[in-house]
Amino acid sequence: MVVCTKCGDPKVVLSRKQSGQFLCKDCFIKSINKKVQQTIRREKLIQKGDKVMVALSGGKDSVVTLDILNSYYKRYVIDLCAVTIDEGIKGYRDDGVAIAKAHAKNLGIEHKVVKFKDCFAIDLDEIMGYENHRGSCTYCGVFRRWIINREAREFNATKIATGHNLDDESQAILMNYLEGNINNLSALGPLTSSKSPKFTPKIKPLREIPEKEIGLYAMVKDLDVHLAGCPYAHESFRMEVGNILKDLSKEHPTMMYSILKGYDKIKPLVRENYPPQFHMGDCVKCGEPSSNELCRACTFLEELGHEVQL
């Protein structure tokens, strides 16, 4: 009979192929917390006194990020707040927003829901009605980052925490390789900052945790999470790369971890020759940091015949 490798409990919840371990519920929860704490400490993701704003969609990754950071909040190591973005995706986003609100209320932290419609006078569903659109994920990523950066300043947050997991990070690394996007490649990592004081540093505490284990953590801890797929996700290159990686990982279970660790080793060399493009100026329309006259959000909005609602 299979038992927990650590304590001998026969109620095993995970067979961790990458290490050969079998873990019971308690040892699994402990192992995730320990691993995330190690990432936070090694990469110096948070300092005592930080105010961390979690980008909280209500999905498993952001809810687990909030749950783990809450242990720092409860010990008065950090202050915690959260922002939820409503992109305006009918039949999908409302459930996530409700779950996010409930978590924030339960922890007693500051929380704000910000809508694309209120910021840009147009939502994602409406954008997808345009004939020559650039693809849902392109707008969603740019507009979400625009809102998150602004809200972090509103909250006086010193860090923005996102729920990026091992699958997301290895996908991003591979995508940038495949597209020859070496400047973007050098900007990835556990902690990203910018020279512009208008950008709040972003941290990824879960970047070494496989996506399945994050889902499992939410299940065994009975965390309420929004389990649904974005209706626009199938349009993305990311999903194609993700499927390739998942297939490879079946026979090579350490593959994603190797991609991440290999990237971390070459990153200093890549940065030396291909530094990330910092936004040195401000957008003439919205005032957000931008390397061009117009930031990407304002460029996209201009194409759509809209502008930022300031």
Added chain:
Amino acid sequence: MSYKLIFKELNEERELSSKTTIRDVLEDLNISQETVVTKQNGDVVIEDNEIHDGDEIQIIQIIYGG
């Protein structure tokens, strides 16, 4: 011998042949075990677990992509 299978809208009694594991059921339904968590009689379990007569097997999709 039979067991109950719950997955999304599926909620049915299935016949149980000699030795069936949860992995067999996932393969039969063409579900990647990397995208789901499985429960046996309400407890989260690993896919190697054998299904017994009268069991309730619930498959919960946790990874959707995107």
